[in-house]
Amino acid sequence: MTMLAALGARTLDLFRSFGHAAFFFFDLLRAVPASLRRFGLVVVQIHAIGNRSLIIILASGLAVGFVLALQMYYALVTYGAAESLGLIVNLALVRELGPVVTGLLFAGRAGTSLTAEIGLMKAGEQLAAMEMMAIDPKERVLAPRFLAGMVSMPILAILFSAIGILGAYVVAVLLIGVDQGNFWSIMQSRVDVWRDVGNGIVKSAVFGVICSFVALYQGHETDATPEGVAYATTRTVVMSSLAILGMDFILTALMFSTP
Amino acid sequence: MRQSARPRRHCARTPVAEADKNSTSAMPSEPQIASADTLIEIEHVTFGYDASRTILSDVSLRFQRGKVTSILGSSGCGKTTLLRLIGGVHGVNSGSVKFDGELIDAQDRELLFRLRRRMGVLFQFGALFTDLSVFDNVAFPLREQTDLKESMIRDIVLMKLNAVGLRGAAALRISEVSGGMARRVALARAIALDPELIMYDEPFAGLDLISMGVAANLIRTLNDVTGSTSLVISHDVPECMAISDHVVLLASQGRIVAQGTPAELMASTDPEVRQFVRGEPDGPVKFHYPARPLAEDFGVNAGSAA
Numbered sequence: 001m002t003m004l005a006a007l008g009a010r011t012l013d014l015f016r017s018f019g020h021a022a023f024f025f026f027d028l029l030r031a032v033p034a035s036l037r038r039f040g041l042v043v044v045q046i047h048a049i050g051n052r053s054l055i056i057i058l059a060s061g062l063a064v065g066f067v068l069a070l071q072m073y074y075a076l077v078t079y080g081a082a083e084s085l086g087l088i089v090n091l092a093l094v095r096e097l098g099p100v101v102t103g104l105l106f107a108g109r110a111g112t113s114l115t116a117e118i119g120l121m122k123a124g125e126q127l128a129a130m131e132m133m134a135i136d137p138k139e140r141v142l143a144p145r146f147l148a149g150m151v152s153m154p155i156l157a158i159l160f161s162a163i164g165i166l167g168a169y170v171v172a173v174l175l176i177g178v179d180q181g182n183f184w185s186i187m188q189s190r191v192d193v194w195r196d197v198g199n200g201i202v203k204s205a206v207f208g209v210i211c212s213f214v215a216l217y218q219g220h221e222t223d224a225t226p227e228g229v230a231y232a233t234t235r236t237v238v239m240s241s242l243a244i245l246g247m248d249f250i251l252t253a254l255m256f257s258t259p
Numbered sequence: 260m261r262q263s264a265r266p267r268r269h270c271a272r273t274p275v276a277e278a279d280k281n282s283t284s285a286m287p288s289e290p291q292i293a294s295a296d297t298l299i300e301i302e303h304v305t306f307g308y309d310a311s312r313t314i315l316s317d318v319s320l321r322f323q324r325g326k327v328t329s330i331l332g333s334s335g336c337g338k339t340t341l342l343r344l345i346g347g348v349h350g351v352n353s354g355s356v357k358f359d360g361e362l363i364d365a366q367d368r369e370l371l372f373r374l375r376r377r378m379g380v381l382f383q384f385g386a387l388f389t390d391l392s393v394f395d396n397v398a399f400p401l402r403e404q405t406d407l408k409e410s411m412i413r414d415i416v417l418m419k420l421n422a423v424g425l426r427g428a429a430a431l432r433i434s435e436v437s438g439g440m441a442r443r444v445a446l447a448r449a450i451a452l453d454p455e456l457i458m459y460d461e462p463f464a465g466l467d468l469i470s471m472g473v474a475a476n477l478i479r480t481l482n483d484v485t486g487s488t489s490l491v492i493s494h495d496v497p498e499c500m501a502i503s504d505h506v507v508l509l510a511s512q513g514r515i516v517a518q519g520t521p522a523e524l525m526a527s528t529d530p531e532v533r534q535f536v537r538g539e540p541d542g543p544v545k546f547h548y549p550a551r552p553l554a555e556d557f558g559v560n561a562g563s564a565a
Contacts, residue, residue, distance in 0.1 A: 129386035132346055132402045134372035140403070 024217050027138055028146050034136075035143035040143045049145070050152030051112045055157070056109050057102055064097055065089070065167020073176055086183035089168040089188050093107075094191070094200040095256065098161035100248050102149035103207035106153055107240035111215035115236040116147055118219025127220075141182035142220065146212045153208025154201045161200065199255040205252065207244050214240045266482040286459040292333045292385060298456060299345055300490045303355035304513075306337075315513035317354070322505075324455075327482050329487040329499035331535065332509035332516075338492040339383075340459050345490070346380060347371040358456070371479045379449035379487075383461040385441040387433045387448070393420070397447045404452060423477060439470030443477070445527065447468060450481060456488045457481070463495040471495070475502050496536050500525065508535060 035042060076082045089246050121127050125136040153187070165187075172178040191197065215236045222232035271328070299322040305318040307313040314337045322328050330338050343349050343355050344457065350365030357363065358374050387396050398414045399409060420426045423443040428436060436444060441509065450459055459478060463471045479502040493499050499506060500521040507518040511532070517524060517532045524536060533539070552557070 103546055124389070125382050125384065125386035126388055128348070129380070129388075131348070132378065132380040133403070134375040135400070135403050136368075136372075148362055 005254035018150055020221075021175050022215055024220070025213055028085065028142060028216065029125070031136065031138040031143035034139040037145055038140070038144065041140070045144050045148030046152055049114070049148045050156060052241070053106060053109045053152070053156060056105055057156045057160050058163050060101060060105055061098075061163035062167040063258060064101060064160075065093070065164035067170075068092060068097070068164070069168035069171040069176075073172060073178070082178055083182045084186065085172050085178055086168075087186045089172075090165055090187045090191050091196060092115070093161040093164045093168075094197050096200075096227045096252070097134075098157045098164065099200055099207055100206035100244060102153065102157040102160045102204060103211060103244040103248075104241055106149075106156060106208070107211045107215070107237055107244065108147065110153045111236045112233045112241050113220040114212070115233045117224040118142070118145075118216060119224075121234050122222060123224035123229065132193070142216050146209075146216060149212025149215070150208045151207060153211065154204040157204035157207075158201065193252065195255075200249075203251050204249065206247060210243045210247060211240045213241065264428040268542060269387040273351040276515065298320045298325055298359055299490070300355075300357040301341070302355045302357075304344065305352045306340060306349065307352060308349075311510055317343075318513040318515070319354075320507060320515070321492060322488065322517075324483075324488050327479060327487055327491065327502055328505045328507065329503040330507045330509060331493045331494060331496060331499055333494060333511075333535070336511050337507045338494075338509060339460055341509075342460055342490070342492050345456075345458065346375065346378065359562075376452065379452065379454035379457045381442070381445050381449045381459045381462055383464055385445035387441055387445055388432045391433070392429070392522070393425065393433065393436065393444050394432050396433065396444055397451055400448065400451045410525075415451065416447075417449055420444075420482065422448045422450070424473070438475070439466050442466065442470070442474060446477060446481075450485065450487075453485060454487060456490065459489065459491045459493070461493055462491060463493055463498050471498055474498075478502055496538070499518060500536075508532060 019198060059070075069085065072085055072088050072092075076085055076088070121141065127141065130137045169183060171179045173183050196259060218232040218236045218239070219229075222228045283380075283424070299320075300319060301320040303317045304315055305313065306315045318337075318341070330341065332338050340349075344351055345358065345363070347356075347363045347365045355362055359377075361370070361374060363371070363374065388399065391399065394416055397419050399414050399417060401412045405412075417426055417429065420429055423446050424446065425440060425443055428444075429438060433441065446462075457478075459461055462474050462478065466474060475498040477489060478489055481487065491503065503521055505518065506521055506524050508516040508524065508531075510516045516535070517527060517529060519527075524532060527533060527536075553559075
């Protein structure tokens with residue numbers, strides 16, 4: 001009976017926390033128009049979240065492009081299909097690796113930074129001070145960061161894919177000697193702008209919403225202690241990553257269910 | 260909704276707060292005050308952060324316009340909670356809190372924000388925005404809440420900083436100012452919109468003697484110059500006694516031990532009041548948190564040990 005009661009209590013707690021997060025999400029969406037009126041704040045956050053994530057995103061994109069080209073070449077050349085290398089690298093990057101890897105890196109780089117910043121603002125009573133000044137922290141602090149995350153993520157994913165394709169070009173064409181014309185022309189003819197590139201951008205926008213929301217929620221709900229902020233930062237990475245991987249499967253199934 | 264800077268209402272000084280029926284003090288009964296002179300009315304308030312822990316139990320208090328009122332009490336007696344209830348951070352479990360006759364409803368954000376525009380709060384550790392400069396911290400409420408031109412905001416900010424003696428520190432970053440200076444910057448920010456009520460949460464905590472004296476004088480001077488009402492939450496007896504018109508002494512669960520003028524409290528013969536104002540380690544208020552007998556905790560037979 002005690003176990004049953006404990007299970008029931010935990011289930012209720014789980015639903016309560018889902019409900020709380022849902023309310024927080026809708027509050028955040030409600031605060032977005034107000035934050036658009038303070039567009040300068042959004043620009044500052046795009047710089048903090050987007051520009052400062054550029055190095056890690058570009059470096060990772062380049063490395064992924066290198067490795068992908070090398071591995072794909074070894075696999076394809078066995079079947080005499082090396083001319084498809086450009087197409088496979090491109091589709092892998094714009095459909096999957098670009099949005100997903102950028103999302104995971106974004107959670108690690110920008111998500112943790114957002115959680116720690118908001119958590120420390122809460123611990124330092126800065127959010128409470130705003131409330132007491134009759135200023136809504138969701139409009140002034142959270143919504144600009146949420147918008148910045150939504151805007152930055154797709155741009156970062158595009159850059160990741162672009163630099164990844166360039167990396168693949170360097171390895172495949174310049175180092176291995178795959179035909180340059182073939183590498184580019186198969187992309188032009190077989191990659192659909194809306195279906196492949198467009199869906200990739202939609203995916204990354206969804207991941208941007210997930211990462212920003214999880215990071216801000218964790219920061220806002222953290223215990224205002226050093227341990228609380230540390231724990232919330234860790235939770236941001238874990239929850240964002242799991243949510244991105246889960247959502248990626250769902251989106252892929254919805255977007256690319258037909259060949 | 261943004262507001263324009265409007266002239267402050269300067270309040271006439273009135274007799275001190277009315278005696279409360281909860282008070283166990285031997286203080287002389289004070290005259291009933293007209294409601295118009297009361298800025299904050301707390302009526303039979305009971306509050307706890309959760310069902311198992313009551314912080315304030317059936318507390319009733321009134322705070323007069325234009326006065327400096329200090330709420331003294333040991334740590335954990337509910338002083339800061341009282342301040343939060345006045346600010347509408349939490350809703351009361353029962354009873355009511357009124358600000359200038361309006362019931363504070365923690366669920367009604369529009370009402371809360373309208374009332375909070377008339378309040379200024381000095382947080383215990385300043386709660387300054389660490390990504391902004393001293394100037395920008397003080398300018399923050401002006402930029403967010405008014406449509407004033409930047410040149411006007413600049414003048415107001417420099418005036419406020421001048422009032423706290425920090426006009427020369429306007430360009431400094433928050434990381435570059437000392438704890439005492441940070442408290443004064445926070446004070447300048449709290450009075451930026453000329454609030455009718457300024458609430459100070461432990462304004463003297465962690466300050467050196469000079470900073471403490473400066474902070475105490477500032478609270479008194481600002482109250483007199485601006486005609487605002489000041490509510491000081493503290494456990495620093497000498498400073499509060501020196502600057503207050505009225506002092507309320509709280510015990511656990513918000514029980515009002517005594518209230519009156521500083522002179523009345525200092526002259527009190529009530530053992531609990533004497534213990535607190537003189538800082539005696541033992542008396543009606545026990546130093547030790549309630550615990551099992553010492554012998555039981557250390558596994559010693561108290562009878563044989565004796």
